[in-house]
Amino acid sequence: MSDVQHSPNVSACELRAVVMFIDIEGFSRIVGKKDPETIFAELRSCLSRISAIVESHGGRVNKTLGNGLLCYFAANETQTAPQTDAQLSQLVESALRSAIAIQHDWVSEFLRSVPTQQGETLKKWHALPLRIGLNAGRVYWGNGSIDPSRSEYTVVGETVNLAKRLEGSADIFKVLVSPAAKAILDESSLPLDFGLGVVWGRRFLQIKHQTGLFEAWECNPFGSDPELLKAALRLMRTGNKRASSRVPWLCDVPLQVTLKSGIVARVVDFSEAGFCLEFENPYTRKEQFEATLSTGRADWNKVLALKGLSQVGCDVRWVEKVGEKHWHGIAFVGFPQEQARALSDLLIQFNNRSHEEI
Numbered sequence: 292m293s294d295v296q297h298s299p300n301v302s303a304c305e306l307r308a309v310v311m312f313i314d315i316e317g318f319s320r321i322v323g324k325k326d327p328e329t330i331f332a333e334l335r336s337c338l339s340r341i342s343a344i345v346e347s348h349g350g351r352v353n354k355t356l357g358n359g360l361l362c363y364f365a366a367n368e369t370q371t372a373p374q375t376d377a378q379l380s381q382l383v384e385s386a387l388r389s390a391i392a393i394q395h396d397w398v399s400e401f402l403r404s405v406p407t408q409q410g411e412t413l414k415k416w417h418a419l420p421l422r423i424g425l426n427a428g429r430v431y432w433g434n435g436s437i438d439p440s441r442s443e444y445t446v447v448g449e450t451v452n453l454a455k456r457l458e459g460s461a462d463i464f465k466v467l468v469s470p471a472a473k474a475i476l477d478e479s480s481l482p483l484d485f486g487l488g489v490v491w492g493r494r495f496l497q498i499k500h501q502t503g504l505f506e507a508w509e510c511n512p513f514g515s516d517p518e519l520l521k522a523a524l525r526l527m528r529t530g531n532k533r534a535s536s537r538v539p540w541l542c543d544v545p546l547q548v549t550l551k552s553g554i555v556a557r558v559v560d561f562s563e564a565g566f567c568l569e570f571e572n573p574y575t576r577k578e579q580f581e582a583t584l585s586t587g588r589a590d591w592n593k594v595l596a597l598k599g600l601s602q603v604g605c606d607v608r609w610v611e612k613v614g615e616k617h618w619h620g621i622a623f624v625g626f627p628q629e630q631a632r633a634l635s636d637l638l639i640q641f642n643n644r645s646h647e648e649i
Contacts, residue, residue, distance in 0.1 A: 303433025307379050308365035309386040309472065310430060310451050311350070312458035313341055313393065316420045318358035334358060340400075341393055341421075348389035349382075353445055359458075362386075363430070363446050380479045383427050383472050390423045390466045391487060391512040397421050398464060398513070398523045420523070422465070424458030426450050427472040453498070457507060460496050464520055466510040467494070473508040488515020494611050495576070504576065504609075545587035546638065548603070550580050556619075558584075563635045565605070565622040573617040578607045579624055591641055600634045 315337060341360060342352045350364045364382040397420070428450035436443035453469060461467035473491075476483065483491060490511040498505040513520035546558040548568060559567040574580075584601045585592050595601040604624035611618045623631050 303431065306365045306430050306432050306446075307382075307428065308363050308430045308432075308446065308450070309379075309382045309425065309427045310446060310454040311345075311362045311364070311386050311390060312356075312359060312424045312455045313362065313390075314356075314359035314422045314458055316422055316463050318419060337419075340396070344393050344396060345389050348385045348392070350386060350389055354443075361445075361451075361455075362389075365430075365432070365446075376475075376478075379427065380475050380481075383475045384479070384481055386425055386427075387466065387468070387472075387476070387510065388485065390425060391485065391489060391510070393423065394421060394464055394466065394512045398519060401523050402519075420463035422458055422461040422463055422467075424454050424456070424461050424467050425472055426454035426457060426469040427475055428469075452500075456498050460494075460498070460507070462509065464513070464523060466512065468508045468510055470506050470508065484514070487512070490514025492611055492613055495609050497608075509611075546584065546641075547586075548582035548584055548605075550582055556582075559618060561635065561638055563628070563631045565608075565620070568605075568619045568621050569613075569616050570619060571616065573610050573612070574607050574619060576607050576610060580605055586641065594637065598633065598637065600630060600637060603634075 318334075337358075338355055338360060345352055345360075345362045348364075350362050353361045353363055355361075364386045366378055366382075401420070428448075430446040430448045430450050432446050433444065434442050435445045435447070457467040457469060483489065492509045492511065494507050494509050495504040496507055511520075546561075547555055548558065548566070549555050554570070556568040556570045559569050561567075582603055582605050584595055584603060586595070592601070603626055605621045606624045607619050608622050609620040611620075626634075
């Protein structure tokens with residue numbers, strides 16, 4: 292932290308900065324399973340680990356937000372000269388490198404087993420997955436304390452608000468980047484993979500206070516090692532009885548949907564809320580269609596049909612081009628929650644059986 296944070300005589304100012312929100316996904320689901328002392332001890336451990344990486348890249352951890360952090364990267368707040376484009380480019384690079392390092396560190400920790408005193412092997416609690424949102428632009432920096440005897444400097448403004456919304460829309464283990472921050476990277480001489488195998492994908496989102504679809508860029512820190520990400524996603528679900536509507540399961544069985552027109556799409560992942568489907572050609576957002584689910588096994592297809600889970604109504608929520616294919620975020624339509632949950636449970640069983648049979 293800069294010493295200026297503790298000075299009551301520093302005037303508020305406008306800065307060009309990079310704002311990053313980090314959230315621990317699933318924290319609230321485990322809170323009720325532990326005593327308060329343990330919860331806060333482990334939470335401090337998690338946030339301290341993240342903070343150290345942010346600060347090692349020149350960032351500032353501005354405040355904790357329950358089980359998340361607000362961080363920003365900016366030049367010295369007291370300097371009077373305007374920041375140059377080159378300075379802002381350097382800040383974006385530093386912020387994104389820190390986000391990539393955080394996700395890599397988190398996944399490495401996630402996959403590390405810890406022996407207990409009883410000799411059992413358990414996974415560390417604080418390896419819950421992270422979501423990160425990043426934006427660049429003008430912010431207002433100043434003392435936000437309502438207590439005149441205290442100084443609590445923070446950043447506010449639309450740049451901050453959008454960074455928070457991007458974090459809320461980000462996938463776990465990924466970094467969702469605003470078009471403003473991505474444009475700054477594009478104009479720099481930096482290799483977009485950062486020499487780390489980073490893969491970029493474009494996403495279109497519904498963002499609060501934004502008209503129409505909002506374009507954002509997803510940074511996948513594990514583009515050069517997809518098996519590492521896949522292992523983390525699978526391990527994250529160890530012990531879960533069902534997928535949550537928030538966190539999708541990767542589909543490890545040959546699951547596909549067939550439309551009435553005969554068009555076939557691969558199921559990339561699934562949850563209680565819907566699918567990610569891979570089509571050759573894109574469909575438009577809000578387009579709806581009926582689809583028939585099938586696997587590569589006749590016995591599993593029979594189970595789906597007997598349970599009344601083979602026919603689903605689909606509503607297209609987002610579309611993203613991935614390589615030569617088009618991925619579609621699909622929400623179930625006319626499919627009761629009980630059926631959606633039953634379908635999710637059944638597909639998880641298929642996934643687990645496929646692993647046992649390898």
